[in-house]
Amino acid sequence: MEVLTRRAYRKKRKRKLKRLFQAFILCITITLGAIAAVVTYAYQLEPPSLSVPETTVLYSKNDEVIGEFHHGQNRHWIPIENMGDAIVDATLAIEDRRFHDHYGLDFYRIGGAVVANLRANSMAQGGSTITQQYARNLYLDHSKTWTRKLNEALYALRLELHYSKEDILEGYLNTIYYGHGAYGIEAAANVYFQKHAEDLTHAEAALLAGIPKGPNIYSPFVNEERAIERQQVVLSTMVESGFITSEERQEYANEPLEFSLNEDYNARKIAPAFQDVVRSFLTDELNISEEVIESGGLEVHTTLDPDMQKKAEDALFSQIGDEEELEAAFVAMDPRTGEVKAMIGGTNYTEGGFNRATMANRQPGSTIKPFLYYAALEHGMRPNSMLKSEYTSFLYEGAQEPYQPENFNDKYKDDYITMLQALAVSDNIFAVKTHFLLGFDTLEKTVRRFGIESPMNSAFPAVSLGSSEVGVMEIINAYSPFANGGYVVEPQFVTKVVDRDGDILYEADNEPIQELDPSLTAIMTNMMEGVFEPNLRVQGIANPTGSSVSGYFDRPIAGKSGTTENDSWMIGYTPQLLSGVWVGYDNPKRLEGMSGHTKEIWAKFMHDALEGEVKLPFPTTDNVIEVDINPETGMLATDDCPVSRPTLFYVGTQPTEYCTEHIEEEVEEQPKDPNKKSEEEKKEKWLDRFFDWIGGDPELPDNVVVVD
Incomplete structure (x- = not known):
């Protein structure tokens, strides 16, 4: 046995302490070197991208939010100064009260979490800072493994080295998940309280700050009682962190909370058919990819007027019955600019997604007649030009059998009527005779100038009564030149598109084109005002087709109805508003008794939409x-x-x-002046000229017209 003197023992002990100290210094050096190496490595790496999918927001004409495009993650990025102090304080208190004192890793919290996990033999407790959570949200999954934790720590360090605390906190609050598809505090404030983040009270902010720990547990839509309990915990930590006083905590704890309706976060979009048209415009016209639309954080400013949209829906659904197959389409627009104010694509558009306003082609019926009579005015006819309203068979070259149009209810005056009356009561004989006078190709050429591009069967006289199909929006928009003094406008849905950086990607600059004679469009509008004037009734035929709804209006208004076996139409306008409605079946079948309801839909909308608006006169000219x-x-x-x-x-x-x-x-x-011809003689002279022009045979019955 070795016996050491006191001196030798002291020397040996001193050597051990020296070695321990050297080992400690070495460990510290290695640790600091490793930390320095990690920091240097992290710093040399490029700043990690903070880009995240961001919801594209659609705004109305009045800059109200009407819809969103996102791929399951509803996220609105807002700067931290627009979040309000309440949510920032509540989040720091419950998630990371030492946020401003660490560099991405809080070793106090990590140590406590490690001890707790070792005792529980699991990884149930985390010590993640806000920076670590932000790193996980941006770059990693949520698995509880040591590898993921190491990567999380590295990303957190990179974030702290390259970005300020304000940038990190802003990013965290814009990416954290609050449940029900809401990512970020702005989306959460909208989902739960229908307000902006900066408008949240302390009580509301405390409740929202408690949700990310377990959105499926602490959402008030899932369990309101548990959500309130969690809110109380958040308020207590705010007191401990010095953000609020105990008295304020008690005040906020007692504050009543008014949540959005449970179904509001999944509510039906405003004007879904309109929004789908906007989406198509972004992809087809602006060539913006679906990926950018879903996650690019665009601001899309549209022409929609939510108030008009609601009035259109109220008017339409108040008249459409319970018949499941019955469908309808509606469009309202500003005829001066082409801006679409309201659109309904069908009675249950969200189920099928078929937009009848933009995709359906239907027979327009008598709504085609204003274009025919505009052409007649160009060719010398006048509002007081007269033709005979009588049952007529038209024999024309190439026809295998006579064309025999009929008036509604098979009623005719059997006398001459003016073009003004013919339009008002929708006399079909007058229209067909006018079509023969002008020549079969004239109507097609005319509607092209008004913007109608759908093909027309010009070889058949029935085209003058609306037998060739057109698009619903197409023919409604074609009435714009009548309302605006002869300018052709393109339907407009989007006024501006802005990217997430505030750069303008698109700004509308639609210039109306003067295509039609403003004097003649003024005359046609004046004639279409007669559609609503009971005094223009024709004895033996009918009342003006719009007289049943004339009581809705005390302002200048013009329009035309149309009816076919399968379709019911009403299109009309004032100088500042044009709208049209179609009612029918997707698979055409006979439509009974809907004409009056269609006019009611249109009239109710126009009355309600224009209530309180200036009563403008229609444009006219010195000519x-x-x-x-x-x-x-x-x-x-x-x-x-x-x-x-x-x-x-x-x-x-x-x-x-x-x-x-x-x-x-x-x-x-x-005594009668022998040099003055009677009015009847003049009418007969006009009819003789008509027969002579189209080759009438005087030996045939009066109601048969032969055209070579």
């Missing part, structure tokens, strides 16, 4: 003149005429003779 005529005779009205109607004419074409049919009897019995 037109207004004179009072008797619509029955087409001549200047006298005080003895039962009906007098102010009517526009191109200057120089207005009537100059006064109506003599209604003057007092003694005047009528005065």
